Amino acid sequence: MSKSEDLKGIDLKTIGLKTTLPRLKILNLFENSSVRHLSAEDVYKELLNDGEDIGLATVYRVLTQFEQAGLLERHHFESGKAVFELSSDSHHDHLVCLQCGRVEEFYDAEIEKRQIRIAKDRGFNLQEHSLSLYADCTKSDCPYRKL
Numbered sequence: 001m002s003k004s005e006d007l008k009g010i011d012l013k014t015i016g017l018k019t020t021l022p023r024l025k026i027l028n029l030f031e032n033s034s035v036r037h038l039s040a041e042d043v044y045k046e047l048l049n050d051g052e053d054i055g056l057a058t059v060y061r062v063l064t065q066f067e068q069a070g071l072l073e074r075h076h077f078e079s080g081k082a083v084f085e086l087s088s089d090s091h092h093d094h095l096v097c098l099q100c101g102r103v104e105e106f107y108d109a110e111i112e113k114r115q116i117r118i119a120k121d122r123g124f125n126l127q128e129h130s131l132s133l134y135a136d137c138t139k140s141d142c143p144y145r146k147l
Helices: 003-007 021-032 040-049 056-068 109-121
Strands: 072-076 082-086 093-097 103-106 132-135
Touching: 021 040, 021 056, 021 082, 040 056, 040 082, 056 072, 056 082
Parallel strands: 093 132
Antiparallel strands: 072 082, 093 103
């Protein structure tokens, strides 16, 4: 079972956080959203759309607390704003659209092997890495592109 699967229905008290309505709503949003990478503003807008009265400052505070507790990972892609995703034990890399900022996750065994080999050839023992590819979407009917 992956770490992200372990997070489903997590008891916040077990990680040292009080169970509050904003924390529960935000955790639930990450667990159930079809979009895996959300900015604080995205979370805030989703909560507003759901009729929740949770301020943007509270959203930022809860996201930081979740990151510090290991529930979320923060990424800084070229868009300039931080995005968060549920922490996971399974490794993946990111493909980021330069037009709309959408992030797609991917895993490629050949890329992983090549990175290990490159590090080894240069006298390094790879411990971890992060790979983000930045590209323009080629789909003329991209549903994520801003009109």
